[in-house]
Amino acid sequence: MAFLEIEDLRKVFGDTVAVDGVSLSVEKGEFVTVVGPSGCGKTTTLLNVAGLQTPTSGSITLRGRDLTNLPAYERDIGVVFQDYALFPHKTIAENIAFGLKMRGASEDERDRKVSEMLSMIDLEGYEASYPHECSGGQQQRVAVARALAFDPDLVLMDEPLSNLDKKLRKTMRTELKRIQRETGITTIYVTHNQTEALSMGDRIAVMNGGELEQFTDPKTAYERPDSPFVADFLGSSSRIDGTLSLGREPEINVDGATLAVEGREGFADGDRVASFFRTELVTLQADRLAGENVFQGTVKSVDYQGRDAVYFVTVPDLETTIQASGNATDRMLEPGDDVWLGIDPSNVIYTPAHGTITSSRDDTSPVEAQ
Secondary structure: OOOEEEEEEEEEEOOEEEEEEEEEEEOOOOEEEEEOOOOOOHHHHHHHHHOOOOOOEEEEEEOOEEOOOOOHHHOOEEEEOOOOOOOOOOOHHHHHHHHHHHOOOOHHHHHHHHHHHHHHOOOOOOOOOOHHHOOHHHHHHHHHHHHHOOOOOEEEEEOOOOOOOHHHHHHHHHHHHHHHHHHOOEEEEEEOOHHHHHHHOOEEEEEEOOEEEEEEOHHHHHHOOOOHHHHHHOOOEEEEEEEEEEOOOEEEEEOOEEEEOOOOOOOOOOOEEEEEEEHHHOEEEOOOOOOOOEEEEEEEEEEEOOOEEEEEEEEHHHOEEEEEEEEOOOOOOOOOOEEEEEOOHHHEEEEEOOOOOHHHOEOOOOOOOO
8 A cells, every 4th residue: 555545535515526536646755746727626635635624435545544534633744835824923933833832742842843944944043033024935934844843744735836926936846845855755735837746746646627637757747648638738739639540650640631650558540639749849940841740831920938939830731820939049030931840750749639548547656756
């Protein structure tokens, strides 16, 4: 049995099914990110694991102990909330020591642990400060320290960086990963931010409509998604539907045009598929390209992003518009310019046009923690 087992978790509120049959196996020391759009059930799943909600059905087991109907205070689980939930009338030291005090730790033990936590989060000297005297990033680190101070079996984080600006969010991603690696604590991190999910997780669970779409390592989820939703949600890409042909060389037929692709398990000849082209993997230039999957198009519009630019190119042969990124420090293309696009067969992602690849939907084999 895995360190944490969530089996067929279901949570219903009236006529609304918030979580529908989610199963996850998490190993000790893993950092698992749970990602999906608002309303997909990721926070509800977290709250059920924390004991702040009770499942309608299913089970939750931690270290072999059934937690399904235990109250939150009987679970050795630390929680970091989106708004940090620090006590404004308590000092930083008192906030960090709160869980220890509630568990009957001695004053000496509390002082020792507070000192250890402050050193770990680089806030030595802030013992007597109050939350309102700290920045958002500092408050976030205090919230993490409080969740870790009593040495829980598991830490749950619910969108802890969403209230920070973009630059600070990036810094705090690195800090959270450092703290998790130093402590070795098993962590489940809920986010709607794809970059956070991909960069932080040992494995990533992608949810949609209350269901688990895919559970695997970030590289596989990005490069070999199991469903159109996962392919579209993780990263920027263009989609074209077609029919898979498994002749001597696999290809996708799209309205008379063909796309050479690499073979993939779980598909049969004649399957309707959705093909995706990651924006950064589409080659774009003014001169004709050599190789497979080369198409001529016309620049429709340009999204200037500083060093780079994203070009929206109308491709008549495919009857669609494809996004491609280019270096904006070179000569920028303009709307109306004729260009050539190239897509290497290895860069064509394809999934069933509807649903998921059922044979690999739940890849629960853990990856080695780095």
